[in-house]
Structures are given as structure tokens and as C-alpha cells.
Amino acid sequence: MKVKDFLTLTFFSMGLTLILWFLITYTKIMPQAASYEAKHVDGAFNAMLAVTVPIFALVITFVVYTLFRYSAGKDQSEGIKFYGSGNGIVEAAWIFLSLALTLGLAALGTKELFAIRGNDQADLNIQVKASQFSWEFYYPEQNIFSPELILPEGKRVRLLLSSEDVVHSFWVPEFRLKQDLLPGKVVKLLFTPSKLGQYTLFCSELCGSGHTTMTAPVRVVEKEQFAASIKEQSW
Amino acid sequence: MFYFLRALIFGLVTFSGILFSLSYKISLQAAMVLAYFSGNLAFLVGIGAVRCFKQWLYGEKDAEAHKEETGWKRYFQFTLDHKVIGVQYLVTSFVIFTIAVTMASIMRLELARPEMQFLSFEQYHTIMGMHGISMIVVALIAILGGLGNYFVPIMIGTKDMAFPRLNALSYWMLPPAVILLVSSLFFGGFDFGWTAYPPLSVQGPLGKLSFLLAFITVGFSSIFGGVNFMTTILRLRAKGMDFFKLPIFVWSVFSAGIIVLLATSVVASSLILVVFDRAMGTSFFDPSRGGNALLYQHLFWFYSHPAVYIMILPAFGIILEILPVYARKPLFAYKITAFSFIGIVILSFVVWAHHIFTSGMWDLLTIPFMITTELISVPTGVVFLSALGTLWMGQIRLKVPMLFALGFIFNFLIGGLTGIFNADVPSDLHLHDTYFVVAHFHYTLFGGVIFGLFAGIYHWFPKITGRMFNQTLGKIHFWLIFIGFNSTFLPMFWLGARGMRRRVADYPLEFGNVQLWVSLAAILIIIGVIIFLYNMVQSSIKGTMADSNPWQAHSLEWQIPSPPPKENFEQLPEVKTLPYEYGKIST
Numbered sequence: 001m002k003v004k005d006f007l008t009l010t011f012f013s014m015g016l017t018l019i020l021w022f023l024i025t026y027t028k029i030m031p032q033a034a035s036y037e038a039k040h041v042d043g044a045f046n047a048m049l050a051v052t053v054p055i056f057a058l059v060i061t062f063v064v065y066t067l068f069r070y071s072a073g074k075d076q077s078e079g080i081k082f083y084g085s086g087n088g089i090v091e092a093a094w095i096f097l098s099l100a101l102t103l104g105l106a107a108l109g110t111k112e113l114f115a116i117r118g119n120d121q122a123d124l125n126i127q128v129k130a131s132q133f134s135w136e137f138y139y140p141e142q143n144i145f146s147p148e149l150i151l152p153e154g155k156r157v158r159l160l161l162s163s164e165d166v167v168h169s170f171w172v173p174e175f176r177l178k179q180d181l182l183p184g185k186v187v188k189l190l191f192t193p194s195k196l197g198q199y200t201l202f203c204s205e206l207c208g209s210g211h212t213t214m215t216a217p218v219r220v221v222e223k224e225q226f227a228a229s230i231k232e233q234s235w
Numbered sequence: 236m237f238y239f240l241r242a243l244i245f246g247l248v249t250f251s252g253i254l255f256s257l258s259y260k261i262s263l264q265a266a267m268v269l270a271y272f273s274g275n276l277a278f279l280v281g282i283g284a285v286r287c288f289k290q291w292l293y294g295e296k297d298a299e300a301h302k303e304e305t306g307w308k309r310y311f312q313f314t315l316d317h318k319v320i321g322v323q324y325l326v327t328s329f330v331i332f333t334i335a336v337t338m339a340s341i342m343r344l345e346l347a348r349p350e351m352q353f354l355s356f357e358q359y360h361t362i363m364g365m366h367g368i369s370m371i372v373v374a375l376i377a378i379l380g381g382l383g384n385y386f387v388p389i390m391i392g393t394k395d396m397a398f399p400r401l402n403a404l405s406y407w408m409l410p411p412a413v414i415l416l417v418s419s420l421f422f423g424g425f426d427f428g429w430t431a432y433p434p435l436s437v438q439g440p441l442g443k444l445s446f447l448l449a450f451i452t453v454g455f456s457s458i459f460g461g462v463n464f465m466t467t468i469l470r471l472r473a474k475g476m477d478f479f480k481l482p483i484f485v486w487s488v489f490s491a492g493i494i495v496l497l498a499t500s501v502v503a504s505s506l507i508l509v510v511f512d513r514a515m516g517t518s519f520f521d522p523s524r525g526g527n528a529l530l531y532q533h534l535f536w537f538y539s540h541p542a543v544y545i546m547i548l549p550a551f552g553i554i555l556e557i558l559p560v561y562a563r564k565p566l567f568a569y570k571i572t573a574f575s576f577i578g579i580v581i582l583s584f585v586v587w588a589h590h591i592f593t594s595g596m597w598d599l600l601t602i603p604f605m606i607t608t609e610l611i612s613v614p615t616g617v618v619f620l621s622a623l624g625t626l627w628m629g630q631i632r633l634k635v636p637m638l639f640a641l642g643f644i645f646n647f648l649i650g651g652l653t654g655i656f657n658a659d660v661p662s663d664l665h666l667h668d669t670y671f672v673v674a675h676f677h678y679t680l681f682g683g684v685i686f687g688l689f690a691g692i693y694h695w696f697p698k699i700t701g702r703m704f705n706q707t708l709g710k711i712h713f714w715l716i717f718i719g720f721n722s723t724f725l726p727m728f729w730l731g732a733r734g735m736r737r738r739v740a741d742y743p744l745e746f747g748n749v750q751l752w753v754s755l756a757a758i759l760i761i762i763g764v765i766i767f768l769y770n771m772v773q774s775s776i777k778g779t780m781a782d783s784n785p786w787q788a789h790s791l792e793w794q795i796p797s798p799p800p801k802e803n804f805e806q807l808p809e810v811k812t813l814p815y816e817y818g819k820i821s822t
């Protein structure tokens with residue numbers, strides 16, 4: 001590989017990286033973040049973008065450049081040079097680099113996972129029951145059932161998830177957390193809502209004919225209004 | 236043709252006879268299981284699968300050769316020639332592929348606008364599940380069963396597969412399974428995608444049982460195929476062909492064969508347990524009676540993750556087989572690529588739980604699965620190194636197979652890199668079960684496996700048919716499908732991250748415009764597929780006669796006439812070098 005090849009590849013792959021980076025940022029690939037955990041998910045997501053986008057740009061630039069530089073064109077005659085079928089240094093460097101990047105990303109993922117799952121303390125328990133095809137929320141401390149999931153801003157909540165029939169899944173895109181609900185088992189999900197607003201809870205595990213419409217409203221309210229808000233919901 | 240019709244009648248009569256006579260005595264579910272298995276056996280008898288036993292009984296010697304029909308008719312009977320079986324697999328794959336594309340078109344029509352247009356939720360789920368399982372079957376059998384059967388024996392320099400009868404059996408188990416799968420539309424359909432998670436798969440209509448039985452049959456057929464490939468490659472290589480002189484495609488089939496053999500029985504048994512739960516009242520997966528619903532997910536993915544490597548490894552093989560031919564250069568880093576296939580095989584068995592990070596499994600256990608999953612990008616990276624190294628400094632000829640190979644590199648690069656996002660537990664908590672995952676696996680399975688399949692079919696078309704395909708139509712097919720595919724699936728990454736769930740028939744209004752774009756872009760894929768099918772049929776009947784080696788390739792299959800004669804070689808060859816000595820003036 002000559003200096004000219006090297007410079008061209010660097011120039012075009014950096015350009016492509018910038019374009020892709022602009023497109024991804026400009027189209028806002030993630031919805032707004034409404035929990036503290038969302039920041040860690042986004043952190044992991046952005047770190048992976050930072051690694052994969054340049055790799056993509058580099059490989060594609062390399063292939064396109066090679067196609068132009070080494071096109072046979074109309075010349076179908078067989079070359080006389082016998083080009084190398086391998087290069088020990090390139091092979092070793094390639095494997096070492098991919099191994100290092102992979103392990104680095106896995107380490108970062110582990111770190112963010114601990115940030116999300118590490119703390120088992122919560123200020124508040126809420127029981128979430130799913131059945132084909134509806135959601136029900138129970139606040140044990142107040143003894144209130146609600147069709148809407150109301151959460152206090154800035155307080156860590158522990159959802160106790162269970163299913164009456166088949167497997168369902170709890171997902172609020174703005175919280176960035178997903179957790180399946182299994183029949184015959186209670187699964188915990190802890191997080192801290194960080195932004196006031198209205199969101200939607202989607203069932204995200206195929207659970208039968210009504211799966212598409214199995215949603216529920218979610219509202220994050222100020223701490224002070226929390227008690228009053230759930231009282232209004234009382235059936 | 237006579238045998239095929241006889242088999243259909245035998246199968247249908249037995250199936251309906253047993254179903255109607257037994258359903259009064261035992262449960263409909265149990266009657267269906269018995270009826271299907273008897274029907275499948277009757278079909279096999281009808282097609283001539285037990286003829287050999289009859290011959291042994293009467294002491295006839297090798298009478299089969301005389302009784303086999305010739306011409307196109309032999310494709311409709313129990314034939315032992317690996318090349319006929321290969322073509323049978325390929326044609327069947329494209330029949331199923333057409334079903335799958337039709338289902339996808341109906342789905343995209345429904346999804347083009349928010350709200351429900353013309354389907355009910357149940358219909359949508361059945362069509363979606365049918366699309367899913369059909370494409371899984373195509374990806375499993377088209378390359379391995381079709382091109383693998385046809386070319387592995389020739390490439391290693393032998394006359395046929397090690398077990399020709401087992402080979403024919405593994406193919407002929409499929410038609411009844413496909414018929415049953417399609418008939419599930421009339422038995423109430425199935426609403427569990429292609430994954431069939433219990434308890435959902437235990438409740439509900441008979442159509443779900445049809446799905447399970449069809450899937451189990453495909454599993455058994457696949458095991459028979461796998462053991463046959465392994466034995467053939469281990470035992471029947473030509474003189475001088477040691478393991479490091481095998482064409483890379485043979486290496487990939489061998490690696491896929493290992494996975495088939497070790498993993499398929501696990502999914503078959505987990506599906507059989509679901510059938511037991513349905514038909515015999517057991518409760519393996521019913522928590523209210525002491526079962527465990529999560530257990531199924533572990534068993535299912537223990538196979539179904541390695542299964543994607545059963546699909547993609549042969550596609551890697553095809554691409555790496557093709558690149559040296561059209562770049563006129565030796566395959567780069569042949570040995571470590573072969574080793575990396577084996578590395579993928581080993582790692583593929585310890586990554587299954589990345590499909591169920593959100594299932595409620597133990598958090599700490601997700602970490603080792605995240606690490607092993609991301610480690611797979613190392614051997615996969617070697618495949619890319621081999622591809623890029625082969626291209627560099629070559630003399631690149633942009634023929635149709637080469638275009639598909641390059642398209643594969645582009646698509647699979649995106650598919651592979653986005654896989655890292657799904658393998659990472661924190662980001663998977665958000666992305667799991669969204670369109671992001673849909674986009675990711677379409678990039679690997681459609682952009683990867685199906686592009687690999689197209690590359691292979693164009694590359695070997697002159698060998699199989701003895702005729703040349705229409706190259707202009709081939710190029711139009713490539714550009715339509717490459718642009719159509721990327722415009723369809725690239726926006727899905729965005730949709731998924733923004734909050735679009737997968738497997739739903741309707742979606743929030745904010746996604747309306749992007750969904751419409753996706754539906755419109757999919758039209759390009761459909762036109763591309765129609766052009767492809769037309770080109771294949773038209774060219775195999777009327778195409779110009781092809782030279783026996785139109786691409787000036789060096790591997791063994793190109794050194795014999797096209798189409799190859801019955802036992803491939805007049806005299807078994809002796810092998811001295813790898814088949815990638817391009818650039819050297821051949822002696």
C-alpha cells in the first residue's frame with residue numbers, strides 16, 4: 001500500500017464518518033430520555049456508535065476504492081503476477097485489534113449494566129400485573145388499583161412484575177428499559193423516572209391477538225403531587 | 236410425476252383417514268399428531284422411498300438405476316443422484332421463498348398506513364409468522380441443501396454423497412411439512428411468530444400444532460442432511476485433498492454440519508415437549524402446574540442461535556469461493572479463515588442467552604453471554620479480512636455473481652456491526668423486540684444469506700443448466716434488490732430505536748411517513764425477485780449454451796462438462812493445490 005492509497009482512504013473514510021455521524025445526530029435516533037437509567041443505555045449506545053461508524057466507513061471506503069483502483073475493465077486477460085495469499089502481520093494485527101475493541105466494548109457494557117442494575121434499594125413498590133391484553137397497577141402502600149402507571153419524579157421505584165397467563169413484556173421507550181413478565185414468577189424492575197410527562201407503556205412480547213393494542217398510559221408527576229394523583233385513579 | 240402424484244394421494248388419504256377416524260376416540264390434537272406422522276410416512280412410501288427394501292427382499296441387484304425416470308420427470312421422484320436432490324432443494328426453496336415474499340408484501344401493505352387497513356390482528360400475526368418460518372426454512376435449506384448437495388461432492392472430487400438414500404429422504408420429508416405449514420392457515424393460523432413461546436403456543440387453535448409438527452419435520456430432515464455432509468467430507472475426499480486443500484465453501488458446509496448435528500435435536504425436543512403439552516396434557520412449560528415457561532426459551536435459543544450460523548456460514552463460503560474467481564487472486568488468509576469458521580462453531584454454542592436478556596434470567600449471567608457474543612465478531616472479522624485482502628490488488632471483474640458478493644459485504648457489514656448493539660446488555664434492554672432487531676436480522680439473513688444465495692446461483696447457473704443466464708437482467712435484479720433492500724431496512728433501525736415494537740399490526744401516528752417509505756421501497760425488492768425468477772426459468776430453457784468453464788475458475792466442478800454427467804467424473808481426480816491459484820498462468 002502506497003502513501004497515496006493511505007491518504008485517499010483516510011480522507012474519504014473520515015468524510016464518510018462525519019456524514020454518517022451528522023445523519024444519526026440530525027435524525028435523533030433515540031427518543032427523549034426520561035429516567036436515570038436511560039443515560040446509561042444511551043452512553044453504551046453512543047460508545048458503540050463511536051466504534052462501529054468509523055469501522056463501517058473505513059471498510060466501505062476501502063472496498064469502493066479497491067473496485068476503482070483494481071478494476072479489470074475490458075481487459076479479461078490473465079495477469080502474470082502471483083499475488084500473495086496472506087500476510088502474517090496484517091492478519092495478526094487485524095485479530096488483535098478486533099479482540100481489543102470487542103473486549104473494550106464488553107467491559108463498557110458491563111460497567112453500564114452495573115450502573116443500571118447495581119442498586120437494589122427503592123423508595124416505592126408498585127405491582128404490575130399483565131394479562132391478555134391489559135395492564136393493571138397496584139400501589140400496596142396506598143392500597144390503590146390504577147389503570148394508569150403514575151410515577152413520582154426523582155424517586156426510585158421497584159416494579160414487581162407478574163403475568164396472569166402468557167409471557168408479556170414491559171417497555172417504556174423513554175425509560176429505555178424492557179422486562180418480560182413471566183407467568184408464575186415475580187420479576188423486579190428498578191429505575192428512577194427523571195422527567196415529568198406522559199408516556200406510553202407497550203407490551204413488547206408477542207402475546208396473542210390483542211398484543212398490538214396492549215398499551216397503558218404512563219405519567220411521571222412531581223413528588224408532592226404523587227399521592228394525590230394516584231388517589232384520583234382509585235377504582 | 237406418477238410417483239409424486241401417488242405420494243400426494245397416499246399422504247392425503249392416510250392423513251385424513253386417521254384424523255377423522257381417531258378424532259372421535261382421542262383428542263383432536265393427538266389425532267392430528269398421529270395423522271400427520273402416518274401421512275408423512277405414506278407420502279414417503281408413495282414417492283418410492285422404501286423401494287430399496289423391496290428390492291433387497293426380492294434379491295434384485297441395483298434395479299434402481301433402470302427404474303429411474305429421465306429428464307425433468309426424475310425431479311418428481313425419489314432419486315439418489317446428489318445433483319438432482321440439489322436442484323430439488325433449490326426449486327423447493329424458491330417455492331417457499333415466493334410464499335414468504337407474498338406474505339411480506341401483504342404485511343407491508345397493511346403497515347403502509349397507521350390503523351388497521353384490511354387485516355384482523357389474528358390474520359396479521361399468522362401472515363407474519365408464516366413469513367418468518369418460511370424464510371427461516373429457505374435460509375436453512377437453500378444454500379446447504381441446494382448448492383451444498385450439488386457442489387460439495389463435486390468439489391471434493393467424488394461421485395455422490397456418502398448416504399444417497401438418506402439424502403433423498405431428508406429432501407422428501409420436506410414437501411409434506413410445507414403442505415402442512417401452509418394448511419395451518421385453514422386450521423386457525425398461529426399467532427406466536429416463529430418462536431412459539433409457551434404458554435402462548437400451548438393454548439389456541441389447531442394451526443399452532445401444524446406449525447410445530449412442520450418445524451419438527453424440518454429439524455429431522457436437517458439432521459439427516461448434516462450427518463450426510465459430515466460423513467461425505469470426512470470420508471470421500473479425492474486423492475491428495477487433505478483438509479487444507481478443501482475449497483472454502485466445503486469448509487463452511489462442514490462447519491455448518493457440525494452445528495446441525497449438535498444443536499438441532501435440542502430444538503426438536505423442545506418443540507416435541509410443547510406438542511406433548513398440547514396433545515397429551517403434560518405440563519413442561521405450564522407454571523400453574525409446576526412447569527417452567529422460561530425453560531423453553533433457553534432450549535429454543537440453544538438451537539436457534541447456532542441456526543443462524545448454519546445459515547450464514549455456507550453464505551460466507553460462497554462469497555469467499557466467488558471473490559477469488561472474479562478478483563483473479565488467491566483467497567487471502569485461507570487457513571485462519573478456515574479456523575475462524577470452527578471458532579464460530581464453538582462460540583455459537585455459548586451465546587444463546589443474548590436472545591433473552593430481558594426475559595427475567597439472572598442479571599449476572601447476562602454478562603458472560605454478552606462477552607461471548609461480542610467475541611464472535613473476532614472470527615467474523617477474519618472473514619471480512621479474507622474478503623478485503625482478496626479484493627486488494629486483484630483484477631476485479633464486475634460480473635453478476637461478483638456484484639452480489641460485493642452487496643453481501645456491504646449488507647453483512649451493517650448486519651454484523653448492528654449486532655454489537657443487540658449483544659450489549661444495556662442497549663439491548665432498549666432495543667430488544669423492536670424494529671432495530673428486525674432490521675439487524677434482515678441485514679444478516681436477507682442482506683447476507685439471501686444475497687449469498689443469489690451470488691451462488693448466478694455463479695453456478697451455467698454449471699447446473701449448461702446455459703448462460705441473461706446478464707443484463709441479472710444486473711437489473713442486483714441493483715433493484717440492493718437499493719430496494721437498503722431503502723427498506725435501513726430506516727427500520729431508526730424506527731426501532733425510536734420506539735417501534737416488532738410483531739405489531741399497528742403503530743403510533745408519528746411513524747406513519749417512515750412506514751410508508753418502507754412499504755414503497757419494498758416494491759423494488761418484489762420487482763427484483765420477479766425479474767430473477769423470470770430470468771432463471773427463461774434462461775434455463777432458452778439461454779445460450781454455456782462453455783464448461785465460463786468464469787475461468789479453478790475448482791474441480793469447473794473442470795467437468797456442464798451439466799455434469801451422472802457420476803460427475805470419468806476418472807476420480809487427484810488434487811495437488813488449493814483451487815485459488817489465480818494470477819498464475821495455469822499450466
Ligand SMILES: [Cu+2]
Binds near residue numbers: 133167205211214
Ligand atoms: Cu402482552
